[in-house]
Amino acid sequence: xxxxxxxxxxxxxxxxxxxxxxxxxxxxxxxxxxxxxxxxxxxxxxxxxxxxxxxxxxxxxxxxxxxxxxxxxxxxxxxxxxxxxxxxxxxxxxxxxxxxxxxxxxxxxxxxxxxxxxxxxxxxxxxxxxxxxxxxxxxxxxxxxxxxxxxxxxxxxxxxxxxxxxxxxxxxxxxxxxxxxxxxxxxxxxxxxxxxxxxxxxxxxxxxxxxxxxxxxxxxxxxxxxxxxxxxxxxxxxxxxxxxxxxxxxxxxxxxxxxxxxxxxxxxxxxxxxxxxxxxxxxxxxxxxxxxxxxxxxxxxxxxxxxxxxxxxxxxxxxxxxxxxxxxxx
Amino acid sequence: xxxxxxxxxxxxxxxxxxxxxxxxxxxxxxxxxxxxxxxxxxxxxxxxxxxxxxxxxxxxxxxxxxxxxxxxxxxxxxxxxxxxxxxxxxxxxxxxxxxxxxxxxxxxxxxxxxxxxxxxxxxxxxxxxxxxxxxxxxxxxxxxxxxxxxxxxxxxxxxxxxxxxxxxxxxxxxxxxxxxxxxxxxxxxxxxxxxxxxxxxxxxxxxxxxxxxxxxxxxxxxxxxxxxxxxxxxxxxxxxxxxxxxxxxx
Numbered sequence: 001x002x003x004x005x006x007x008x009x010x011x012x013x014x015x016x017x018x019x020x021x022x023x024x025x026x027x028x029x030x031x032x033x034x035x036x037x038x039x040x041x042x043x044x045x046x047x048x049x050x051x052x053x054x055x056x057x058x059x060x061x062x063x064x065x066x067x068x069x070x071x072x073x074x075x076x077x078x079x080x081x082x083x084x085x086x087x088x089x090x091x092x093x094x095x096x097x098x099x100x101x102x103x104x105x106x107x108x109x110x111x112x113x114x115x116x117x118x119x120x121x122x123x124x125x126x127x128x129x130x131x132x133x134x135x136x137x138x139x140x141x142x143x144x145x146x147x148x149x150x151x152x153x154x155x156x157x158x159x160x161x162x163x164x165x166x167x168x169x170x171x172x173x174x175x176x177x178x179x180x181x182x183x184x185x186x187x188x189x190x191x192x193x194x195x196x197x198x199x200x201x202x203x204x205x206x207x208x209x210x211x212x213x214x215x216x217x218x219x220x221x222x223x224x225x226x227x228x229x230x231x232x233x234x235x236x237x238x239x240x241x242x243x244x245x246x247x248x249x250x251x252x253x254x255x256x257x258x259x260x261x262x263x264x265x266x267x268x269x270x271x272x273x274x275x276x277x278x279x280x281x282x283x284x285x286x287x288x289x290x291x292x293x294x295x296x297x298x299x300x301x302x303x304x305x306x307x308x309x310x311x312x313x314x315x316x317x318x319x320x321x322x323x324x325x326x327x328x329x330x
Numbered sequence: 331x332x333x334x335x336x337x338x339x340x341x342x343x344x345x346x347x348x349x350x351x352x353x354x355x356x357x358x359x360x361x362x363x364x365x366x367x368x369x370x371x372x373x374x375x376x377x378x379x380x381x382x383x384x385x386x387x388x389x390x391x392x393x394x395x396x397x398x399x400x401x402x403x404x405x406x407x408x409x410x411x412x413x414x415x416x417x418x419x420x421x422x423x424x425x426x427x428x429x430x431x432x433x434x435x436x437x438x439x440x441x442x443x444x445x446x447x448x449x450x451x452x453x454x455x456x457x458x459x460x461x462x463x464x465x466x467x468x469x470x471x472x473x474x475x476x477x478x479x480x481x482x483x484x485x486x487x488x489x490x491x492x493x494x495x496x497x498x499x500x501x502x503x504x505x506x507x508x509x510x511x512x513x514x515x516x517x518x519x520x521x522x523x524x525x526x527x528x529x530x531x532x533x534x535x536x537x538x539x540x541x542x543x544x545x546x547x548x549x550x551x552x553x554x555x556x557x558x559x560x561x562x563x564x565x566x567x568x569x570x571x572x573x574x575x576x577x578x579x580x
Contacts, residue, residue: 062366062374069362070564073571073580074404075355075392078362079385085365086378093371131571131580181580189578297367305369307492308428311485318484 027228032158035101043227047157048102050229052109055095057121058088060294064128065137073131080177081134087170098159114299116286123210125288132185132199138178140207140245146171147241148211156228179248186252200249201257209280211238239269246270336401336409342514343454344395349511349553351391352417355407357438358384359568360425369428376474383467390460408572412562413555420503422561426496429482433496436475440530441507443468444523454516476534483538498543505548
């Protein structure tokens, strides 16, 4: 396996302390950490967890949007949506590859997802009910993802940072595409505009939850900040997203489902009403509306694909054996 | 009223463009159904890619047909009902298991790649231009599906059984590909490609260790709008938004 050659956990405590200090000094100097460099086990574990959750989110995220590929309302939209969902699969692929550089295999990470032991972004546990949801996902969900991911382009772990640069370029294209769907709907028939408003009503609050729990309750923030895996707090990113998005929604002529949303003239920021953190906790704990369906779809694809993967492996082994035999004969 | 299906004049150029566009769109649609559900992540990307190529080919061909009848690509794709669709029965067959999808793709690609190659010399320059682009894409589709068919035929007892079952089920739909669509000078007669197709199919099946089915009969009717029951469901799904919101822009 590719990652076996990479260094494993060290046991010598004194050596570790020196290495840890050198490691932190490199991070402080904005050096990139590369797969073969020494790193604390907790750093490795944190990154494997975060990168694999991100990869799983891309893969599970193909499902809610994939739900509309066959019903896209024009050939141009069908092609764009198919290409977008394909991009997400591609993001999943780079991210699994980035996690592999840390010593985790794609197979074991996927197994964790299918067993329900790994998390993915809870936003994908909400249903896509109308075509406008495809616009809202591009505009809001990808918009929120970009806010989260732009700082990751400067993450201290090199392979993750480099994967994020490409992912962010594609995500910002998706976001513009989503907004353009919303714009077309909002300039369309009254039914289309109502469809757009309904989508905003359903997606707004879950999108605000995408930034994670409030800073007062976030478990991973401090160490992640020290290691420069994370550079902004959940609340800070959430505020940036709201400030960027609210004027866009008003330009569409839509109303945000938050009666307390108002612009603070002194700070220039938009303040919002309370987020339903109980709903967030329930969804994160696996109680999302579509959670069972999403996992069932992934399991079904995996199980039904097993004979195909076995066939490919068996054929490759037979070919390799034939090749070896012919070399020996020659 | 706007939900009424469009009427399309029948000229040789429109007939040919629509037949080939419908083939590409229906097959592209079928492949797009795999997105997110394929046996491996790599295949998810590959099948989506092939679907995108085919939908792109369909759009070019609808645009060409539309130039001659004043309808846009969406009117042609979304506002004709199943009796007006002119695609091959083969391409509307359901995905089934992965073997079924691969065999359907292989049988079609082995034909259409040769057809597009020949069409690059068509005396209708707009068709020749589409052929130039399409042929590069279908050459990849052929390679992809042939390589998979070999893996499945040669791989395990189960994959062999499934690949053979898929061939047995789909072979009766293959002969329809060789029926003439038009007699126009700019068209390449499909029958002229039959021998090459036979050779290519036989060679891949031999490498895969699969048996060519005897196919004592063949099904036909797609070019006349007599389809299997599967197409109606595909179109009702595909067309529903255009039909429910007549005249809306998306």
